[in-house]
Amino acid sequence: MVLSSAGKKWKDFKSTLTRHHILPFINEEEKLRQPPELYKFIEKTDWDAFVASRLSEQFECVHAEQA
Template sequence: MKWSQIPKDMKEQIWEAVDMAFVVGQGGKNSVLASAAKKWKDFKSTLTRHYILPYTNDREKLSQPPETYKFIEKAQWDAFVASRLSKDFESVHSQHAQIREKLECNHRLSRKGYAGLEDELEETMPGVEIDRSTLWKRARQDKHGNIPDPRHSA
């Protein structure tokens, strides 16, 4: 299930739980829900990469949710596994793998991500407009300010 398909009342419950546990103003609701959407997508990706794709030929391993995630109901798990083993998903997955394979210059941002890099640049370069090309270059620079040549990497 995509984040856009999650019922609004469920998203509201997520917001209320976060708002009760942390000091977040009403203006932070969109950020909290955007973060929840990202975590939802990451969680599905983790399940797919670690618990489904390695066992596509072992239906026994796919018959139950992983021990680590006991909160996943069997019906939900079965539907999720079926969606990940579908021809549609396989097609999209292989297309993305091909695109990823062609990528020559990986970013070097770690957990900071582009948002963190942009914040860092705004602090060090006040008043300068930071465009996408600047972010792209800075994201790929090593500690000496060089962008490694992909033809010479191991």
């Protein structure tokens, strides 16, 4: 149950980052260069990889199917 709960929280966190900090600024590269101020613990390299994954064609297809 603990791992299941942690997995759900991790998924929710990634979803929140995507919905609030990436998708609204999809055409504003400057705003996507740094992690949000609220999440200072996110390393720049991790943020860059996460943003790249969320802007990929594969993610766009999955996102469109689930919307």
